[in-house]
Amino acid sequence: MGEGIKLVTTNRKARHEYTIEETLEAGLVLEGTEVKSLREGRANLQDAYCAVDGGEMFLYQCHISPYRHGNQFNHDPLRVRKLLLHRREIDRWSRAAQQKGYTIIPLKLYFRNGVAKVEIGLARGKKLYDKRADIAERESKRRLERIKRGGRVD
Template sequence: MAKRKTHAKDDNLMATNKKARHDYKISDTVEAGLVLTGTEIKSVRDRRVNLKDGYAQIRNGEAWLMNIHISEYDHGNQFNHDPLRNRKLLLHKKQIQRLGQATKDKGITIVPLKVYIKNGFAKVLLGVAEGKHEYDKRESIKKRDQQRQIDRVLKHY
């Protein structure tokens, strides 16, 4: 019997922020490491992460990930972590400076797009984003629907 092929990238993906690509135009992406406690990494590996309202900030030359919900670990004790605490991001100094310069402009923010495990470490893919207007969102939905319709027609041929 043939074994099913699994993609390593899909196995390592812990959470995605689907709403980010709908609400924002992503101009640049950066991969950053996450500073997590023991119970937090266990919850991340259980895929108990919510990126929906998250964002990143540059403060005092350090990058911080805010408003990300990592649920408490089920088998943790009284030393379990706070689910909404701010988490430090691990980036090079030049990357932090570049992100800081990008967010100086009005309407530009840094949003988390994905959380995944790479070589045993938790990583987050950050996107430099500019908010979309309502008409931009409608245009994106229209293009997506047209592409689906084309794919459906081509599938039958």
């Protein structure tokens, strides 16, 4: 990624299931044990999504595992977490997400200069034939690379 950035997790399924139109970096409101758990890389964005509620954006279904040494101070793993964005960004993304077929999904969770950030994307759901086309394109690129290297072609 860049300098001062430590990647925690990515949502690998997102780019397969959705076409990402636009991305944006947002801060996260976290509890102490959540930060410690993230530093250990214990998070999952698999079914996570973002939604606007009351003029604020929230991250839902993001699983951050309880911290091993957290005892009674541990957090709920699926707690709803507030995202830190400017008002105009929230309004613009809220309007965009209300269009048919669009949703806001988290793509990456990382630390930038010690501060937890999430990269969110404005996504449109892919149809089955779009997914097949992507797979076919990826396979043809692999085949071309193999030919360039002088390798065996199936």
